[in-house]
Amino acid sequence: MPVTDVLIDGRARDVVLAVRDLRVAFSGVRGPVEALRGVSLHVRRGEKVALVGESGSGKSTIARLVLGLLQDQGVRIAGSVRLGSREIVDDESLVRAARGDRVTMIFQDAVSSLNPTFTIGDQFREVLRRRDPKISKSHADRRARAALADVHLHEPDRVLSSYVFQLSGGMSQRVMISLALANDPELLVADEPGSSLDVTVQAQTLRLMNDLIGRHGTSVLFISHNLGVVREFADRVYVIYRGRIVEHATVAQLFAGARHPYTRALLAAMPRLDEPAVPDAPETRPDFNDPLIEHPGCFEPNFVAA
Amino acid sequence: MTEPLLTVEGVSKRFRSAAGQDVHALSDVSIDVKPGECHAIIGESGSGKSTLAGLILGLFEPATGLIRFKGAVVSGRRRPLALKRAIQLIQQNPRSALNSRRTVGQSVRLPLDVHGIGKRSLRNERVAELLREVDLPPDYANRTPRALSGGERQRVAIARALACEPQLLVLDEPTSALDVLVQARVLQLLTRIRRERGLAYLFITHDLAVVHGIAERVSVLEKGELVETGPTREIFDSPRTAYTRRLLGSIPVVTEEEARFRDRFRTSAEPDGEDAGA
Numbered sequence: 001m002p003v004t005d006v007l008i009d010g011r012a013r014d015v016v017l018a019v020r021d022l023r024v025a026f027s028g029v030r031g032p033v034e035a036l037r038g039v040s041l042h043v044r045r046g047e048k049v050a051l052v053g054e055s056g057s058g059k060s061t062i063a064r065l066v067l068g069l070l071q072d073q074g075v076r077i078a079g080s081v082r083l084g085s086r087e088i089v090d091d092e093s094l095v096r097a098a099r100g101d102r103v104t105m106i107f108q109d110a111v112s113s114l115n116p117t118f119t120i121g122d123q124f125r126e127v128l129r130r131r132d133p134k135i136s137k138s139h140a141d142r143r144a145r146a147a148l149a150d151v152h153l154h155e156p157d158r159v160l161s162s163y164v165f166q167l168s169g170g171m172s173q174r175v176m177i178s179l180a181l182a183n184d185p186e187l188l189v190a191d192e193p194g195s196s197l198d199v200t201v202q203a204q205t206l207r208l209m210n211d212l213i214g215r216h217g218t219s220v221l222f223i224s225h226n227l228g229v230v231r232e233f234a235d236r237v238y239v240i241y242r243g244r245i246v247e248h249a250t251v252a253q254l255f256a257g258a259r260h261p262y263t264r265a266l267l268a269a270m271p272r273l274d275e276p277a278v279p280d281a282p283e284t285r286p287d288f289n290d291p292l293i294e295h296p297g298c299f300e301p302n303f304v305a306a
Numbered sequence: 307m308t309e310p311l312l313t314v315e316g317v318s319k320r321f322r323s324a325a326g327q328d329v330h331a332l333s334d335v336s337i338d339v340k341p342g343e344c345h346a347i348i349g350e351s352g353s354g355k356s357t358l359a360g361l362i363l364g365l366f367e368p369a370t371g372l373i374r375f376k377g378a379v380v381s382g383r384r385r386p387l388a389l390k391r392a393i394q395l396i397q398q399n400p401r402s403a404l405n406s407r408r409t410v411g412q413s414v415r416l417p418l419d420v421h422g423i424g425k426r427s428l429r430n431e432r433v434a435e436l437l438r439e440v441d442l443p444p445d446y447a448n449r450t451p452r453a454l455s456g457g458e459r460q461r462v463a464i465a466r467a468l469a470c471e472p473q474l475l476v477l478d479e480p481t482s483a484l485d486v487l488v489q490a491r492v493l494q495l496l497t498r499i500r501r502e503r504g505l506a507y508l509f510i511t512h513d514l515a516v517v518h519g520i521a522e523r524v525s526v527l528e529k530g531e532l533v534e535t536g537p538t539r540e541i542f543d544s545p546r547t548a549y550t551r552r553l554l555g556s557i558p559v560v561t562e563e564e565a566r567f568r569d570r571f572r573t574s575a576e577p578d579g580e581d582a583g584a
Contacts (some may be wrong), residue, residue: 052484054485054487054488055456055485059571151572167352173349191527197555198350198512199350199512199514199553199556200350200552200553200556201350203555203558221524225486226558227560228557228560229557229558231559232558255560255561265487266486268490269486269487270560271518271519271560272515272517272518272519272564273514273515273518273542273554273568274563274566274567275556275562276538276539276542277499277518277519278493278494278520279493280490281487281490281491281493281494282487288483
């Protein structure tokens with residue numbers, strides 16, 4: 001019997017992405033490897049939510065599922081991933097229709113995620129056709145020029161006729177941001193954006209992205225290993241350790257008083273700009289696996305079957 | 307005044323780009339490293355910091371200027387084995403730095419065989435000691451790099467460099483490919499090894515926060531030119547150039563105190579033009 005889920009939380013209709021008790025296992029040489037062991041998280045409209053963890057924590061697995069890039073790949077998936085009102089955990093076709101239009105992604109390395117064989121202008125037209133298949137070339141180019149101006153690329157015609165190898169890393173990152181936001185998506189998944197760039201360029205890129213997202217009202221799932229970047233960019237944060245969320249807080253709460261042993265270890269290991277000392281190097285401890293700590297006001301919205 | 311271990315005097319290096327243009331990778335750069343000192347070289351991509359490492363390691367000759375090691379001028383390519391042994395490199399990516407077909411033990415033993423260090427019959431025992439020195443269990447000698455984590459691979463690379471009993475380690479972004487907890491452990495290890503062995507480090511990085519607790523001196527490279535050099539404390543307290551201030555002002559931080567420290571270097575008019583990214 002098909003069951004329609006209804007959210008009972010008053011603000012629940014604002015939930016753009018809801019992941020519930022998500023379990024993912026890849027097949028490994030010695031049997032299945034659990035990448036996610038029951039992850040729940042959500043993003044509300046206009047919110048910037050960060051998912052922080054080290055390599056191997058499962059943070060990029062979540063991004064790939066939300067983009068529909070893991071379904072039908074022989075990966076064991078259980079739980080729920082909802083994009084708006086659509087359940088996409090077991091049906092890649094639903095997210096395929098939305099990908100590039102209502103949900104988009106920016107990657108760590110812009111240079112290798114843009115197609116090297118098409119000009120930037122070609123790639124803009126393809127993206128804009130996802131939303132409006134009949135858009136004329138001149139209209140698409142006009143939209144593209146405006147989008148490039150939004151990311152402070154001041155020679156849009158030169159950029160549109162360029163291939164990615166003709167642009168610098170910082171310019172490519174800006175092009176990717178403007179492509180990702182061209183169709184005004186409901187949700188932007190940003191996987192370590194700018195982390196392959198120089199710090200000064202990264203800082204500018206994040207400022208730009210922040211500004212644009214604010215103007216478009218885009219919701220963002222921001223995936224990063226860098227707590228410093230999260231502190232500057234996000235509203236709310238989930239810390240993930242070995243496939244489990246261990247701490248959920250607003251950014252203000254987390255940086256004023258992280259409570260989970262793992263989060264505290266991560267913070268202690270950050271080199272300090274204001275202190276001439278080698279950072280602490282906490283050993284991996286059993287209490288890194290302590291249960292989830294939710295800070296006041298941070299909880300998952302309730303779902304009930306109608 | 308201690309005599310420097312390494313001196314780089316007025317070194318320049320040009321490369322020919324694919325488009326046939328000359329690119330000035332380094333212009334008239336002078337730095338030195340004293341025995342037992344950690345000298346950090348800070349720069350972003352294109353600053354010339356890896357070119358500088360290549361020149362010091364003798365991978366190519368400078369166009370102008372010269373390099374001295376313990377006072378004697380050393381050339382690029384034709385270096386005596388003893389000099390190659392004295393200057394060792396730690397690379398950014400420990401995955402590609404290790405030969406994936408060799409076991410850890412073979413990789414660490416190779417320099418002992420090449421340089422004829424110690425008695426042949428004692429070399430495997432020496433490998434075990436070196437692994438212990440970098441906090442790896444000696445039975446890791448039988449593993450291949452594939453079976454190791456990124457941090458463990460970097461420890462193996464450090465053990466292999468130490469096998470040569472070097473006097474200077476050139477560390478080119480040694481922790482920037484590592485997770486933050488692993489980075490902290492490797493930084494602690496490098497600090498301990500330097501203290502115990504009295505080694506000198508040339509520590510190349512883009513991350514100013516990392517060098518704060520590690521280096522006695524800092525030099526800042528911008529587009530192939532040395533724009534600032536001085537004791538670490540002075541660079542962090544009162545950077546003299548706009549570029550160093552911009553670097554310091556760009557670092558993402560995790561505490562209020564750090565943010566206050568950092569924000570002193572932020573100017574109201576931040577350039578956001580495409581030139582900055584080009």
